[in-house]
Amino acid sequence: MASQPDTHERSELLIHQEKSTKSRISTKTLALLGASVAIVLVIAVGVGVGVSINANRAEDSATYSNAAVAADAEVCSKAGVEMLKKGGSAVDAAIAAHLCVGVVNLHSTGIGGGGFMVYYNDTSGETFALDFREVAPMNASTNMYNNTASDSHIRGGLSIAIPGEIRGFEAAWERFGKLEWKDLFQPAIRIATDGIAISNAVAKAIAFEEEYILSGNYLGLEELLAPEGSILLEGDMLKRPLLAETLSKIADNGANYFYEDTFMEQMVSELQANGAIINASDFMDYSVEERLVTRAFYDKYDVLGISAPGGGSVLGLILNILDGYDFKEGELDGLSSHRIVEAMKYAYAQRLKLGDPAFNDTVNQAVQYMLNESTAEDMRGRINDSMTYPPDHYIDPFSPLQVAHDHGTSHLSVLAENGDAVSMTNSINYYFGSKVRSSTSGIVFNNQMTDFNIPGRSDSFNEKTVNYIEPKKRPLSSMTPTVLLGDDGIKMVVGASGGSRITTSVAQVILNVLGFSLPLNEAIYRRRLHHQLIPNSVSVETDFPEDITSSLESRGHIVQVSNSSAVVQGINVVDGVLHATSDPRKGGKPDGY
Template sequence: MQQFELRRLSLAAGLTLSIVLTQNVFAASPAPAEGQNGMVVTAQHLASQVGVDVLKSGGNAVDAAVAVGYALAVVYPTAGNLGGGGFMTIRLKDGTTTFLDFRERAPLASTKTMYLDANGNPVPGASTEGYLAVGVPGSVAGMEMAREKYGTKPREDLLAPAIRLASEGFVLEPGDIASFADGNDMLAQDPAAAKIFLKDGKPLELGATLVQTDLAKSLTAISRGGADAFYKGETADLIVKASTANGGILAKEDFEQYKVRELEPVKCSYRGYDIVSSPPPSSGGLVICEILNVLEGYPISYLGYGSAETVRLMVEAMRHAFVDRNTALGDPDFVDNPVGKLTSKAYAEEIRARIDPYRAGVSEELKPAGFGESTETTHYSIIDKDGNAVAVTYTLNGSFGIGKVAEGSGILLNNEMDDFTMKPGVPNLYGLVQGEANAIEPRKSPLSSMSPTIVSKDGQPFMVIGSPGGSRIITITLEAIMNVVDHGMDLQEAIDAPRIHHQWLPDRVVMEPHALSPDTLRLLTGMGYKVGIDPDWSIWGEAAGILVGGKNLKQIEAGDGARYYGAIDSRATAGAAIGY
């Protein structure tokens, strides 16, 4: 119990009386899916089946991840994409780990002040709503690099399911209809998008078949010509043409010069578990490691899930980590990121020393001198019979991106440029107040919160986890890990559990309905915390995870579980965890 004073243990013991027992809270969670040879967990059930079919046919986890990535572009258009970008964390069966960065890049014609008016103020909607908001897409390049370097199956085999789903169509089920609910009005404003995703100007109905002929054509071109067909061929021409005609700045050179980066993942440990996650240009892995390092100094399991003391410590660790995230981090080709410092145990000890044991911290007091991501991301987790594990998070940023399709391509385009710092001190789409390190520059990637994460124990894979959720991706992924490791929940309970979030600014703790008991809320308020309820379930993510060797720690330690357990967030109405 490092640096944990006895007088505080007495206080903490009293605070834990406010807990509602975990077993009672999550008794309604369904059992995780089981599998002996492989597991695929995605936000859309048809894409999950595509991944399992690849594994059954002899493909490895990377093959399945590529096929799923293309399939989600068809069956989950709110976030699955060819017109966006993302990250892939890979752990091979021999323990080797790597990270592929296929994040969007700023166009060559980008400028630092491109979203500001003559008075230096942000222009409303400029970074989110039109072609000026579009970053150079990276998903196709990322999928192709992953397949070429770490996959085993031919490109044509991995694209065939997506092409079939696009050309023949798929029947819309309730979860699919729900995913369109918030996007129909936006899609209706773009003629090219409306032709595909609406019928006679009206939302598609339950049981309708969604056919995407132009998207099938684009996918077929990739199947035949690889990444060059997208970046150097007709597809890029169509996107550039649409951008030019609608006030954008994308040029063919932006596509021709796009390169995937293979980077060393961020690594840290937590209570004997080894964590591999996303490095810059994602902040996710660094912030997760920084928070976990801080919390490792406290007896979180003893304090209990949902107690005022556990929540208080989590919030303070989040507060300190997010100030580092929002002011110090950026694209590694442009910024010297303090990776070693932020992941060190010594730095975590410094932070613990600054946490007041009785009163809420004040975010404004942490603001450095001189200081002036989306619900519609998607994550999927895959593991194969040999223990190769892949975690992928990719995105269009906002739901359906800018809600526009480049005519003839069938491809929805991202609004990822909003993730840059338009102006230091001005919040972005997700309320993140960021600094100069994340300013717009040509070829630069905006800072991300995406956190595809793989956890191992004693040299063996233990957990694959990640989520959408904008800035909350980090805390969603963090809390799923803590719920398994600290609180003994099974995987489905850990993912379904109500969530809390704090991101430095605004200085406010947000929680899902019923996340904390009235007693806990009263205690936190008495210590000076501002706690509010955010009832919008869509912004709390749709985590997708895999646990190896049991559905929870108890079963893993007993050695009597199936080999793999998978869980898709109960918030994900169209998703599925499928094992075999």
Template sequence: MKYKAPFFIVLLLVFLQGNYMFGQVYARNGMVASSSKIASQVGVDILKKGGNAIDASVATAFALAVTHPSAGNIGGGGFLVFMNSSGTTTTIDFREKAPLNASPNMFLDDAGNLAKGMNLYGMESNINHIGAKSVGVPGTVAGLYLAHQKYGSLPWENLIQPAIDIAKNGFPLTWDLFNAATFFETNSPVPFLKNYFKNANGEPTQFGELWKQPELANTLTEIRDHGQDGFYKGAVAKEIVRFMKENGGLISLKDLERYTAIERKPIKGTYKGYDIYSMPPPSSGGVALIEMMNLMELANLDSIEFNSAAYVHLIAEAMRRAFADRAEHLGDSDFNLDTPLDKLTSKSFAQTRFENIDMTKASISDTTKFGQMYDGSSTTHFSVMDKEGNAVSLTYTLEHSYGSGMGAEKLGFIFNNEMGDFNPQPGFTTSSGQIGTNPNLIQPEKRMLSSMTPTIVAKDGKPYLIIGSPGGRTIINTVFQTVLNVLAYDMQVDKAIEAMKIHHQWLPDQIEYESTLLSPDTRKALEGMNHTLVPVNSLGTLMGIQLDAKNNIMIGASDSSSPDGAAIGY
């Protein structure tokens, strides 16, 4: 839950934790904002040694694989948006892939229904998120290696060594990780997680004690010494395949050897003179973000007070339309060659969507019509900027918090459960939010659709705002609202991150809202417009950097809902 801490608590935390503070951080020479203070410092140290934003991103990502295991990873995948100081932008797609032996009906029972099972939290869940079959071919190592080979400057081994040192020597177990360790030891049916946080003596690591990960250090050493081949070939790959065979997974040596990260042209949009760059499919984030920003450009926001009922209604209707189009059209563009990206991100298309927004009542989410009727829980994100003005926005994930909860003991990392991001039941779309459209059905070597939305906004041809968030499907909307807050409502990045957020994803037809940040009167007015409202504690955990070009100052901000996060600059 987001809140403003009493001033004496802020002072105490600053005193105890040195360079960490709530709110904004200012710097001239470089900035990293991530979900781990340790990882942010690793990135800044690389910048101090002459590394560029890509170098710092690689080092930060590998450090997060050690210090933020719920989402930082080498067993998952994600996306990177890179803009150099002159405004040239590209992206790296390292989303996981379906194994060669995957099939559209692989998670259905004999009656053709999506089967159920017990997840890592000891709760019943859909089988497509459970067990070794739910693991997609990981992409993180390949993606970071490609980014480094094309745009890095320091030697590869220098960027991996800090993560190895942290894993080998240990770091003080944070309160957040200690709580996770206590829960898994008591409640999880997954053996790997029950033992994951234990020390060399087989005892649970206590809060504040050094947590060492020697097996992960060994795996990272292979990656340091052999690049991406240290993961996709050799001893690590063989151990991954051995584990998959013994536990009913599908990943083979051939799957690992064939995996490639891809450099893609970014999705680009504009908003009142700003240029917005984000990820193309297989991420849906960029397309949906641009569509919603186009809709907002058509609205008279000067007459709509921030956080008013009219404001919440308008952005909810924009979200509804973008998510309906997402469900109907988006998937891996390497398999869906006719995806109408130009149409979905065009100003004219936004005009047809905007014309049918009724400012007095909610639209209806119809499972049979998708977007046609409108015509007329874990990921982590970090943002980096170097002293030359190069910028990176990177989001990567294991899917659920701690992914599948499974891992090979000898390797020390957790596998994703990203196969659950495919549409699991062909042709079956429900009002609860399960989608069955063709573009995102399971196919061998296909990348599953994602909501990750790493984004860079440019002003006058140079990086201006670097932003992103975890949060599953809520990612798109938390990034959208933060970008809107900065560009339309002239908020500084820290205020934009902490401001109230809502989420509507077409189906289920409801608005999730942060329970302490939306007034009772506004909720009552929205219900009178036929909206269904559902309270949640918090939406998004945003990490952002904004550039004050006039004063040549970077402003970094870490969402206060991230217990171990920090923006660090120098």
């Protein structure tokens, strides 16, 4: 094995549509009748570099009677619980917890990025999927990176898309919040002001990006993370007073302060000085979209997620395929692993058809196809238990052979006392996003433009793809915030961070709990594998069972050991008890009551 450094007919989609100009949100909702739910909040942030797993850390997992928050930073779990205890909604808790995470885990997420939220309302029995992902600037174009530096789509001003997080939080809070807007910001403001010790995960990210931090090209990042000429280390105190002031202003003045005020004009000027092609109108025109809710099935549970450009349909197809197999309790063997990998390959082949549905009317058709039970049955029937095949075996003719990568992310899932649920994933993409940090606002900006397919900078099977750059378009994402419903209500709230590994990791955790009958903590601790079709290799975590890797290789798989991993946070309801786990691959601790 080589070492890899790595950087249904039963599906339902659209029932009701309404507009809310106040939130600038176009909404589409899926009604799920007769479901009863409880609320959970879980947060996961970032993709690990050389992460390790310690399955003996009891603090990674806990049980609660009423509500829970499982975050990869304990202080942020507590921030979410603080809102719940004040009488806040699941959405209130999710927003407060994530604002906190954006301060603490600045390498992965923050208000300079965007994301997706899946919200289940127990009273109405409806599920809503909000898309507040970043969008390409109006001046963007398919060939905008021609004759630019080879890394201009990855780092610097040209890699920045229009952030959607604050507008997304506003839209969710206006519809589903209970507390005052400004209350949601207080834990994050407090932490940014007082400071917090740098965690092991953040320290690793800083070290990983040391070359760029100290290059002299990203002075805003350097002044924060290397204030005395050398990078900060684990345990060092990190204060973010500029960001605290920015958060305070947004708390007092609302989202318009970020998108329409003189602050925005100053922010645009600073971004342009860093090479961005962003204008004021890009911020003023930003809107939140309510997406179709994807519905797949595993065992006896509905698996609810977000449609394209989110990853719900990919997850749904993987699970629909695997739902036809009878896995043995607790036992993961070579054949089971082979079938899981093959399901991933078929699902990722269909992912090549996905993008922003506003720019291609075939995207929603592709999603419907992926969630059709007969599609899963057909693909399951094609799986050969004895061998695997090259990528073109799985790809429909003339599908674009490209896979976009989104690396650093933050996931949050909420299960609250009143029966509502939130699963939310946010991102600035790579570690420290574009590497552009404002020296006046303290915001670290995303590099989501790299999630588009870019001619000449990624392999292409043909000359067209639905994920090419266009003005005001949203790039394809692997983010997969997920809620599982059963006859008795919420079964699980789960999601992950970690780029293209997000979807496959969420699938494996669900499979481990429902297919292999593992407790949630063991389901998350278990070593994982990943296949995204391109490249044509199975990536396995360090210490993945060698007998299984040998079995995969005997079936023709190329197996590579990777030191990167996704980070899963989840809450599983068993006999009315909430089992919450924070993935030890990243650290953190759940909280609840």
